Amino acid sequence: MVKINHNSAMGMFVAILVYVHIICVAVSGRVHPYLSGVEKPISNIFDTSKYGIYQLGNGLGGTPQMGWNSWNFFACDINEKVIKETADALISTGLAKLGYNYVNIDDCWSELQRDSKGQLVADSKAFPSGIKSLADYVHSKGLKLGIYSDAGAFTCQVRPGSIFHESDDAKLFASWGVDYLKYDNCFNLGIEPEKRYPPMRDALNATGRTIFYSLCEWGVHDPALWAGKVGNSWRTTDDINDSWASMTTIADLNDKWAAYAGPGGWNDPDMLEVGNGGMTYEEYRAHFSIWALMKAPLLIGCDVRNMTAETFEIISNEEVIAVNQDSLGVQGRKVYAYGPDNCYQVWAGPLSGQRLAVVIWNRSSKTSTITAKWATLGLESSTKVSIRDLWKHEYVSENKVASFGARVKGHSCEMYIFSPSTVTRSVS
Ligand SMILES: *[C@@H]1O[C@H](CO)[C@@H](O)[C@H](O)[C@H]1NC(C)=O
Ligand SMILES: *[C@@H]1O[C@H](CO)[C@@H](O)[C@H](O)[C@H]1NC(C)=O
Numbered sequence: 001m002v003k004i005n006h007n008s009a010m011g012m013f014v015a016i017l018v019y020v021h022i023i024c025v026a027v028s029g030r031v032h033p034y035l036s037g038v039e040k041p042i043s044n045i046f047d048t049s050k051y052g053i054y055q056l057g058n059g060l061g062g063t064p065q066m067g068w069n070s071w072n073f074f075a076c077d078i079n080e081k082v083i084k085e086t087a088d089a090l091i092s093t094g095l096a097k098l099g100y101n102y103v104n105i106d107d108c109w110s111e112l113q114r115d116s117k118g119q120l121v122a123d124s125k126a127f128p129s130g131i132k133s134l135a136d137y138v139h140s141k142g143l144k145l146g147i148y149s150d151a152g153a154f155t156c157q158v159r160p161g162s163i164f165h166e167s168d169d170a171k172l173f174a175s176w177g178v179d180y181l182k183y184d185n186c187f188n189l190g191i192e193p194e195k196r197y198p199p200m201r202d203a204l205n206a207t208g209r210t211i212f213y214s215l216c217e218w219g220v221h222d223p224a225l226w227a228g229k230v231g232n233s234w235r236t237t238d239d240i241n242d243s244w245a246s247m248t249t250i251a252d253l254n255d256k257w258a259a260y261a262g263p264g265g266w267n268d269p270d271m272l273e274v275g276n277g278g279m280t281y282e283e284y285r286a287h288f289s290i291w292a293l294m295k296a297p298l299l300i301g302c303d304v305r306n307m308t309a310e311t312f313e314i315i316s317n318e319e320v321i322a323v324n325q326d327s328l329g330v331q332g333r334k335v336y337a338y339g340p341d342n343c344y345q346v347w348a349g350p351l352s353g354q355r356l357a358v359v360i361w362n363r364s365s366k367t368s369t370i371t372a373k374w375a376t377l378g379l380e381s382s383t384k385v386s387i388r389d390l391w392k393h394e395y396v397s398e399n400k401v402a403s404f405g406a407r408v409k410g411h412s413c414e415m416y417i418f419s420p421s422t423v424t425r426s427v428s
């Protein structure tokens, strides 16, 4: 491994390029435009020193996964009717067309025991037609089916887990036509996640079916440090709950690992709570904006058969989704925080085409004006920037220089794309 000299910014930058080049060539033979110099980063405040692309090698996760998961709204109260109606609703609402194409069943789909041959079996009351039939239905709608298991003796709801059954279970999932596996961390026998998660990666690979592999070890062993070669995404935190406190805590925890995300492998701060009732419209809008900026998986967690207009407006915002799905694949991060308890925050990240996504977030409970200075975004202060508001869906400023301020209500955020008209660089 190349040793990075942290004392020298320039040395580090060069070392990073060498390091990334070696990794990319060794792993996939591909170099991301951002790192190859085709797309010049606007500045290097958006450290991507641990960025690797397609390290897992199953070709999936080029952009963060999008879809729906049963847990946040339904928990164990699931059945094949709910899953089918959800697939139908993703189509009829137009959400599928916007990219939400995984229909993911979480815990509680299986019987409490394996069968006499040691195979997992779908719960006969909730899923009488079986998972294969459900997968066929979901596929017939042009969507993909996800399932859930656990890298331990039992799932969190005490169904059979897959540890030591990786090969059998992966084959079974593949035979059903499953496209996605969320792999949880309960009843893990005290064995390190670094040892428990790779066997399922290898088992899924050996089936020959391309299956998205979503690690859910709750961030306990800092998976950003090792999971790039294991999964397409890895949870960085404990479970989210439907509250402002949980959502903001998780955003901050996930932010720490921004440098490690990239195409093929994403930090996962858990599924969306938008539409579940525990936060205000403004808070849910902030939740969705920040998740999109952080290149988090966008997995809807509400009942899409019965959404309010406000919920739909938030999760169907195409401009915000486009930030999440941008081809550059660099996680946006908190770049500046000030004011009481550092509640006035600027989050930002580079996008393709030399643009920046910028979120101005008021974490306090009162309205105030929050200002993003160009320096905090890595821009020269003379750079002229056109600014598009992604929630108002309009340009709010042209040729802006030096800074941009907005009045932001308490717990609210505004989200923009900054397009610098010229990228000036200081010559020394
Ligand atoms: C299995 O892994 C190899 C090596 O990374 C990769 O080339 C292949 O496409 C993978 N197959 C599947 C089905 O994921
Ligand atoms: C939700 O998460 C917050 C922050 O982690 C925590 O304080 C709170 O107790 C949780 N609420 C529930 C109902 O679990």
Ligand SMILES: *[C@@H]1O[C@H](CO)[C@@H](O)[C@H](O)[C@H]1NC(C)=O
Binding pocket: 306, 308
């Ligand atoms: C739809 O959601 C509303 C709350 O937004 C709830 O009161 C109602 O019971 C739900 N209807 C169904 C059929 O689930």
Ligand SMILES: *[C@@H]1O[C@H](CO)[C@@H](O)[C@H](O)[C@H]1NC(C)=O
Binding pocket: 339, 344, 362, 363, 364, 365, 366, 367, 368, 369, 370, 406, 407, 408, 409, 410, 411
């Ligand atoms: C954030 O919101 C609070 C409460 O609405 C307000 O008092 C404060 O001035 C706002 N701060 C900024 C920077 O907008």
